Structure formats: structure tokens, C-alpha cells
Amino acid sequence: MTSLDELPIRDDLRGKSPYGAPQQTVPVALNVNENTHPIPEDVAHDIIARVAAAILHLNRYPDREFTELRRSLAEYLGHGLEAAQIWAANGSNEVLQHILQAYGGPGRVALGFSPTYSMYGLLASGTGTGWIMAARDDEFEVSTETAVRAVQEHDPDVVLLCAPNNPTGTPLALDTIRAVADAARGVVVVDEAYFEFAEPGTPSALTLLEGRPRLLVSRTMSKAFAFAGARVGYLAGDPAAIDALRLVRLPYHLSALTQAAALGALAHSSEMLAMVDEIRGQRERISAELSRLGFHPYRSGSNFVLFGGVDEPHAVFEALLERGILIREIGIPGHLRVTAGTEAETSAFLEAIALFAPERPNRIAV
Incomplete structure (x- = not known):
């Protein structure tokens, strides 16, 4: 062999x-x-009905722009977001891959703070992007000074901030995210995969999007929505920044079944959460x-x-x-x-x- x-x-x-x-x-x-x-059983039945209805039309390609799903995600996130500011893919890993395909690549580098989500380095490798890991402070925290210093030292094309961080669980202060977004030349991605589990009242990086076209905030339905098997991730950002992701995504990358299931879950977001x-x-x-x-x-x-x-x-x-x-x-x-x-x-x-x-x-x- x-x-x-x-x-x-x-x-x-x-x-x-x-x-x-x-x-x-x-x-x-x-x-x-x-x-x-x-x-919940009643939510599952609704999702099943929506998926069954989508099956009747599987002879046709799905909505390439997943328009209804983007509207529903924008409504769920709030903060005045509109469908044009939303992107989605098969899990947040694919969302991050799209970002690195569009903004990373050969000759470019991405920056993270070690230890952090192991897929960042793998996605960087897969897209030919250099991967730099800066050190964290004590207790796996990242202060504003530490974060900005790393950005200034390495001048990355993409900064990946996991907030809260995986695998340490460490929250990241909004002031730190703001400082990094304002200091970085490249794109800053705030991965809020676990945000729904933060303490009530914790501000999201979504509040920083206005006036920052190079800031992207990623989320997932895998965790709080108990939807890991459905593989649905999404992000919010400037419409122009999202347009760049269309250059690298595969055609019709979100199946009709995925879109139907996600819409069913979002229709019951309060119950799911x-x-x-x-x-x-x-x-x-x-x-x-x-x-x-x-x-x-x-x-x-x-x-x-x-x-x-x-x-x-x-x-x-x-x-x-x-x-x-x-x-x-x-x-x-x-x-x-x-x-x-x-x-x-x-x-x-x-x-x-x-x-x-x-x-x-x-x-x-x-």
C-alpha cells in the first residue's frame, strides 16, 4: 500500500x-x-417538515445566495444587521477557510495567540498562508498591550481572535478587540463560536462592525444551538468584505437541506437557546x-x-x-x-x- x-x-x-x-x-x-x-422534539418535527419539503426540489440547485437564511441570521444577530452583511457556510471552519482563501494565501501571514483553536493553523496551511502564534499572558489571558504589540511586530494580513478562546475558554475584552481592529492593517476575524455561553450582558464584537470594513465576526450554530451535526457557520461584516468571499466559495456550497434545517432551527431560536x-x-x-x-x-x-x-x-x-x-x-x-x-x-x-x-x-x- x-x-x-x-x-x-x-x-x-x-x-x-x-x-x-x-x-x-x-x-x-x-x-x-x-x-x-x-x-426539543417540537423543534425537531418542524425541522423535519422543512427538510422534507426541500427534498421535493432536490432536482434543482439550491439558492446560491441562501437569501432567506441570511435574512434569518441577520434577524437573530440583531445590532441592525442586514442580509447583505451576512455570510454562511458548512460550519464555521469553512467560513474561516473562505476568509483565508480570500485574504490569506502564499506570501501572506495570519496571526493568532497560542494556545488557540488548532484548526486555525491547519486552515492556514491548507490555504498556503503563513501562521504565526504570539504568546498569551498569564492565565492564558490576552491584554490589550500584548495583542497590539503582536500586531505591530508581525504586521499580519489576517488576525484570528478567538473570543472566548478555545481550548482555554478565556474571554477577550471588547477594548482589546477594538484596539486590534484599529491597529491592524489586514483583516481581523473575531471567532465568537462560544459567545452565547458568555456571561449575560457581555458585549459582542458585532457592536464594533460599523465603520470597520476589515472586521469580521464569526459564529456557529454547532454549540449553543445544539446543531453540530448540521454543519452551519456564519459571519457578519461589511458587504464589500463579504463579496470577496464569493470569489473563493464553491458554487451552491450550502445545500438546500442545510438551508432548510438551519431556517427551522432559527425559527425556534428562543427554545433552542x-x-x-x-x-x-x-x-x-x-x-x-x-x-x-x-x-x-x-x-x-x-x-x-x-x-x-x-x-x-x-x-x-x-x-x-x-x-x-x-x-x-x-x-x-x-x-x-x-x-x-x-x-x-x-x-x-x-x-x-x-x-x-x-x-x-x-x-x-x-
Whole structure:
């Protein structure tokens, strides 16, 4: 059998690994920041009806400009946005790929703050964009001074700000985003994939769009909307900045079925998002209990918690997996990450992780 190394792939892709997260069927899966709450039954029935209606017309191409979906997304986001300011694709990863295809590429560089979402570097590689990772401050925070200094030093064509950040959960102050957007020569992308889980009243980068045509704010329906399997991501920005994305997208990239399903979910946005408060509560419960046990949970504005103080992360990961609980190793020494699930899932995780607590006198050795 031919190996990858024997194939004539691009030189800059050699030695790289694709994105990967463990995919295992376990009773408690808390590793990829999914919304573990099911879609409400009445909403599911409406989505099914809309998809069924779309099936009757699958002999025709879908609306290439996904006009109705853009209108619905603009209405959901508010802030006076109009359909012309909205873009959507198959998950926020494809949205980010479109951005890097249009504004990155050979001879250009993108800047992020490490550690951050691993797909940024992979998307940069896939589009031939240079990838620079600046350091964060203590506790994985990014101050305004740190962010602006990195922009001035590297002069990137694209800046990727994950707010709140994945995998650390760290919120990013609006003043910092504003300062970066005003300091950067290139396009600034604020990835708000987890924004709905932020503390109520937290201002969105959407409030900064007016007068900043190089600022783009990305969102997803995968997390708060419990729609990960549907693959719907979107962004808001200046209409001219979005026009550039049409130059690189594939024709009819959003299927009629995807559009129908997304419209169904958005029609019930209040009901779909009703579970967010509960998830936020479980996140706070996880942080409080991990702290009590002697671990070090970091400030989180997302639906997950990164925690340090783990002597042997891989051994703990495997021990939890043996108990039917799947969390995430993220490559930061001494750290693990766990998604805030249902109350029962959270209880199962906390009961299991307590066996490995630094302050437990008779903790299990791993």
C-alpha cells in the first residue's frame, strides 16, 4: 500500500497531521464541546417538515445566495444587521477557510495567540498562508498591550481572535478587540463560536462592525444551538468584505437541506437557546468543584473548562475513559479540558475526577 510520503502532495503539507479528536461511543462524551442536550422534539418535527419539503426540489440547485437564511441570521444577530452583511457556510471552519482563501494565501501571514483553536493553523496551511502564534499572558489571558504589540511586530494580513478562546475558554475584552481592529492593517476575524455561553450582558464584537470594513465576526450554530451535526457557520461584516468571499466559495456550497434545517432551527431560536443557562450553570459548577478538589480551572466564557494541576494528563484521560467518560487532552502539560454537559453528565465527571484530585489523601495513583 502506498504511504502518504510517497504521494506528490505539496511540500508545505508534508509532515502535518489532520485535525483529530477521539471519536468513541461512551456513556458520557465531554470532549469536543458539543451541546449535549438534545434538540426539543417540537423543534425537531418542524425541522423535519422543512427538510422534507426541500427534498421535493432536490432536482434543482439550491439558492446560491441562501437569501432567506441570511435574512434569518441577520434577524437573530440583531445590532441592525442586514442580509447583505451576512455570510454562511458548512460550519464555521469553512467560513474561516473562505476568509483565508480570500485574504490569506502564499506570501501572506495570519496571526493568532497560542494556545488557540488548532484548526486555525491547519486552515492556514491548507490555504498556503503563513501562521504565526504570539504568546498569551498569564492565565492564558490576552491584554490589550500584548495583542497590539503582536500586531505591530508581525504586521499580519489576517488576525484570528478567538473570543472566548478555545481550548482555554478565556474571554477577550471588547477594548482589546477594538484596539486590534484599529491597529491592524489586514483583516481581523473575531471567532465568537462560544459567545452565547458568555456571561449575560457581555458585549459582542458585532457592536464594533460599523465603520470597520476589515472586521469580521464569526459564529456557529454547532454549540449553543445544539446543531453540530448540521454543519452551519456564519459571519457578519461589511458587504464589500463579504463579496470577496464569493470569489473563493464553491458554487451552491450550502445545500438546500442545510438551508432548510438551519431556517427551522432559527425559527425556534428562543427554545433552542433555552438550555444555555443550564449549561452555563454546569460550567460554573465544574469550575467550583475542580477548584475545591485542588485543580486549577481557568476563567471560562464558553461551554467548557480547562483545568491544570493534573500530574499525568494522559493517564487520567485513560482512567476516565475506562469509566465511560471521555474528555480532552489538548497538549498543554498538566492540563485537561472538559465540556459542560447535562447535570447527570457533569455529576459523573466530577465523581470520577475526584479520584485523582491533588488534595485527596487517598487519591488513585496513575
